[in-house]
Amino acid sequence: KAGVTQTPRYLIKTRGQQVTLSCSPISGHRSVSWYQQTPGQGLQFLFEYFSETQRNKGNFPGRFSGRQFSNSRSEMNVSTLELGDSALYLCASSLGQGALGNTEAFFGQGTRLTVV
Amino acid sequence: TQLLEQSPQFLSIQEGENLTVYCNSSSVFSSLQWYRQEPGEGPVLLVTVVTGGEVKKLKRLTFQFGDARKDSSLHITAAQTGDTGLYLCAGIALSGGSYIPTFGRGTSLIVHP
Numbered sequence: 636k637a638g639v640t641q642t643p644r645y646l647i648k649t650r651g652q653q654v655t656l657s658c659s660p661i662s663g664h665r666s667v668s669w670y671q672q673t674p675g676q677g678l679q680f681l682f683e684y685f686s687e688t689q690r691n692k693g694n695f696p697g698r699f700s701g702r703q704f705s706n707s708r709s710e711m712n713v714s715t716l717e718l719g720d721s722a723l724y725l726c727a728s729s730l731g732q733g734a735l736g737n738t739e740a741f742f743g744q745g746t747r748l749t750v751v
Numbered sequence: 752t753q754l755l756e757q758s759p760q761f762l763s764i765q766e767g768e769n770l771t772v773y774c775n776s777s778s779v780f781s782s783l784q785w786y787r788q789e790p791g792e793g794p795v796l797l798v799t800v801v802t803g804g805e806v807k808k809l810k811r812l813t814f815q816f817g818d819a820r821k822d823s824s825l826h827i828t829a830a831q832t833g834d835t836g837l838y839l840c841a842g843i844a845l846s847g848g849s850y851i852p853t854f855g856r857g858t859s860l861i862v863h864p
Binding site for chain 1 (some may be wrong): 766796
């Protein structure tokens with residue numbers, strides 16, 4: 636079966652702009668979690684959506700937001716981009732709720748965002 | 752904020768050598784997971800350990816969860832070039848009614864032929 640699909644794979648944006656990233660989970664998976672990965676901070680949890688509702692949230696500013704649609708696809712939005720937002724953004728999908736906790740999560744290949 | 756210290760940060764060894772990666776915290780986790788990530792790919796789950804003192808083996812990989820569920824180790828026997836990658840540990844803890852993952856910064860392993 637198809638894995639987790641993230642689009643686009645690469646993105647270059649200018650400071651102050653906003654960006655929307657997309658994640659299509661594995662068919663049948665209802666939970667989608669988002670993560671930011673940087674060389675300095677490593678992999679950090681952003682938030683988790685389950686059945687169109689945000690269930691968990693990491694320690695990120697309000698510029699980072701997301702949503703989930705009825706087909707479980709999810710989008711992540713970052714407004715007023717800063718240079719420090721340059722990172723690999725990963726999403727993971729799982730059958731159940733719990734951002735890795737309860738059931739196995741499968742990661743996409745990520746979107747590489749560069750802010751200039 | 753729960754911190755997960757992972758060591759060493761970098762490891763460069765010859766094929767056939769053994770190695771151990773450590774993951775330590777002052778916090779207790781309900782479970783701990785190990786992932787391997789290759790360049791340009793997302794992390795892939797290797798194992799989940801749940802019980803304090805638990806040991807799991809996956810071919811040449813041995814995972815151990817500390818008795819107090821605060822630390823874990825990954826031991827690779829007779830490393831192969833295919834083991835090259837970034838190894839990440841993730842501690843799962845209940846926070847505000849939900850499970851929140853905390854990742855270590857990773858151990859970058861290079862196995863030379």
